Amino acid sequence: MQTRNARIGFVLFLVYLMLYGGFVFLNAFAAESMEATPLAGVNLAILYGFGLIVAAFVLALVYGWLADQEGNHPNKEGGQ
């Protein structure tokens, strides 16, 4: 069941899980850090939130790009 796509997907999933987990745990256990304004007077809550959305898109594109390298084979697994 472990295709190349599944492996790439799993690694990218872990990357995003760390980003998302970081955000959730910062909120839960260090809420005041979200009020810092590191860039252009915009606080970390907004920057990190927007960052998560952009990261999702970028990772999705990376996945699409890497997965396409091996070509598109419908039902490559022989349809189980």
Next chain:
Amino acid sequence: MIYEPSVVAVVVFLIFVGITLGLSFYLGSRAKSSQGYFAAHGQIPWFINGVAFAGDYLSAASFLGICGMIAFYGYDGFLYSIGYLAGWIVALFVVAEPMKRLGKFTFADALDAKFGSRGIKLAAGISTLAVSLFYLIPQMVGAGVLIQPLLGFPHWVGVLLVGATVIVIVVTAGMVSTTYVQFLKGSLLVVFSFVLTVIILTRGFEVKPGGNDGHAFRQLGPFPAETDINQWQLPSELTAASRLETRSDSDLPIVRFEDATLGRPSYWSLHPVDSDQVLLLEAQTLSRTEDGKTLVNGQIKGEEKGEPELHPIGHVSQLPGGATKTGPLGPLSFFSTLQDSEVVLWANQTVTDTDGQPITIFHQKPTPGSRVLRPGEHPRFKGIRSGQWTDKLDFLSLMLALFCGTASLPHILIRYYTVKDEASARKSTIVGIASIGFFYVLTLYLGLGAMTSGSLDVTNSNMAAPLLAKSISEWLFAIISAIAFTTVLGTVSGLILASAGAVTHDLIANFMGIQLSDHEKVRVAKIASVAVGAVAILLGIQFEALNVSYLVGWAFSIAASANLPSLVMLLFWKGVTRQGVIAAVVVGMTSSLGWILASGDTFSKVYGLPAESAWVPFSQPGIVTIPLGFFTLIVVSWMTRKTQDA
């Protein structure tokens, strides 16, 4: 607030619904087989399917609920946006391609691909039905909420209208037309939200004393908090001060005056500014006379514009550097300006009036921008600022359910069967993530724009986005309302199709073993659609008073607990057995549902009992029931594999 139906709104609305129905009839004539009805022949182009994902996913809860929550509480609503989008990462990286590879029509197909078990079909079919129904209720409630101001009908007419329209769409055409309706609606929603955002940024912020009707909310003080009210230097029109009895000690103190300016009593909240000073802020009130008439601010509520109604709210009270107007702002300076401003938010509480009757007080809450833009102000996210571990767990649990829920929603999963192969499934998910992510970025602008638009209805946060549009132009209001309405239509038809698929394939054809011809399958599915639609209409009318996004949270938790463990373990562990899958689905579904029914939220909002008497320590089940699903699957699989080997 008084909602008058406007001719423009009704015309635009009817055109929208007309086009939707027309499209549906036209496309319906092209889908005759069950493959066409349930999976659009697997021939939907990936780009269309991707935008249709956005159409399916950006439901009434996303559009109305999130904007409303941001408009009334600030940043917190955006936490939902972040969680809802994060779920798509699970969908893309873990679920999308295997779903396409293993299944044909329903989610149960994919779970059951390896086993051919009737038990799995039954369990997965029931969980699909349960999740779809829980997801349907808030959509129907949302429809009623929308129809009211738009066309001036009562709630139940709205629910009935949506239900009937959707049943017509689903029965005539199935997945092909649903997909194109979703594509149309998804793109319109994103485009018009973008237009609104651009207008919000061009408009900038302006300091005002109140909402758009020109009423300036009075503000007196500061006064020393410790001294008696009767010793304060009050204007001569306010006399006979009496403090009203609040429900709990944490509520703001409310004072009632005889008010010579109004010729009737006025109500004020005591707002603490620092440790020893308070401001006296004019509140709005809602109460009932003995013969059941609604009183707003002490007057009988009118029925037409110009007659008494609650004043619209949402204004900036201070801008950085004492400016009165900012002019156009950039996408980042919008936030940095708000960060240093002060916005008047509103809260409400019920107190006992001097005559012993309950009265609802809506009071001003001047809030620094830095607090508006930080998480943790909404009661549901109190875990962020509270020191209690149960509140923290509740927050973590909700964020986990949002993360895991998306990839387990039946109406999202069946969309993987409408494209031709795994590559298309992947590409359409990427398009989906792009359009949904872009929309969620916009929700923060829309919500904050509505917060400062001066046009909000203090009693109804769900109307924030349409009212924001109304503060700009009647046309925009009509278009946004119509889009919101088709949003509900689209999501509801997707859900009904998912349920009909579950009934037809999983329960009737596979579990009961009734042989159906292709033509019969479609007919059974159509009958099932009508039945599910009718149930949804009844529940939508029944649950009118329940908060829309709260109900969606239920659906996500149940979906994640019941469906995700088996879906994921099937992909990553060869040792999964038939019994393991059945046990995991059943345990996940019943435990999450049971937890929700026993939670403090449900106790206080549904049963009307005190939240403290709930049977479980916090309200969101995910953090317990999702691991429980995995655990059950592993233990049962391990046990049953032993017996099979022996």
